Amino acid sequence: MTRIVDELLFLSRADMGEVKMEHLPVQLDLLIEDVHRQASLLGQERDIQVVLSATTSVVVLGDELRLRELFLNLLDNAVKYSRPSGTVDIALTIYQGQARVSVADHGIGIAQEDQPQIFDRFYRTDIARAHTKKGTGLGLAICTWIAESHRGQIEVQSQVGEGSTFTVMLPLVSPLA
Template identity: 35%
Template structure:
């Protein structure tokens, strides 16, 4: 009897202890949940919402508590994880030292690491347990600055050559004042270098003007037939000097929207480039046609052609396939760069087809303006002008 009573008391005590332990466990669990709630300092969320920069807030174990849409767009955050170890290293140092850090980093963009993004990152403690990362996209600014510095360096180098040559030739002429034949020879060389220097300065001025042009605001309907005719006319003298015929074939029925002077400059440079590299007593063909809402202009020469591995770079500033030949022809290395820049400003594209020994065809495509049919200006384009491809443009331009 006593044993049964003791057993009952022990069971009752164990039951009461179990209930008490359960309630204590529930209370501790609720307290842990409440402590774990991410609570930002008062006003922090409002400030971050208007700051205009990508931001990420991480906790004591670098878990993402909050991040802006821009942070995800930049590829800094994926899910609740900071992607880049460089950023995690910064947060670790700030958490340890309590000192604000600022760095400019070049980071892979996207999960496959294709492409990079340059960001100015500022990392600072926020509250007692959070770290704030502010990121500003500096990719375009940094690359533009690098291009500008590279352009200045290239211009300095390109100007140095003709200026130095003119100076040296002037000294030589002065020393050979009694030798009439030598004076004439060196004066002719000086004149050639002066022409080259003038062309280079003119192209640099032209390129600077193009970069400041706003085609969207200043544009108007442009008749490319008239533009091509003027570009051909401006190249008649250098063509005649090499006994080169410029043959124009086809016609465009619809205008394009843009700046007539800029388009003329681009097409003049394209034809000038063909004349420079075409052999004497040959033809340069200019073909015009419409295709699927695009005005297509092809310029074909019978020059030495361009190797396939060089074709990707010929539109770069100051790039020359054959530097020695460019000096001989008087090229500045800016002509095709100007062409590409102008055509891109007008929403078009320029491409090249070339084979060594078979000449080259440069093709410009620009969107035509849509016009009402009742104005009688948007009629069907003749089938003979709707051909496409490099071979068609070569045949149309050369044999027209």
């Protein structure tokens, strides 16, 4: 309950432009390695293997704590909506001059008609409700706000019963040689 209230307060403060965002260089590959470690521990509870399949040295401008929250939310979903013994794959690459982080699972998936709505507050699919009671439907709304505050984007590709891939694109400061 406290978490829901905290998240709602955060989103309404964000709506009013009251949330402070840092604009500092963030070494994204180190952050991704770190969230990968955290997600691996999360995965162990459900016998889900979290794999960091690609990484590259990338610096973005932004707020490290918020970016961490963004990726942990995506990984939390990927683990939660996987089937036991599944795998989750994280990859950090540079694509079309931007940093691209993808989080892919082989879990329950999201129907085409639900895909635009899952980023709305409190929206949960029927498939997800049947799969688990855990969740309030605020995680992706927060992810969207964080991505957009970094002048980035978040997208989903998914098929029911096959799995989902969430992709975050963020502008680069500069690729390090």
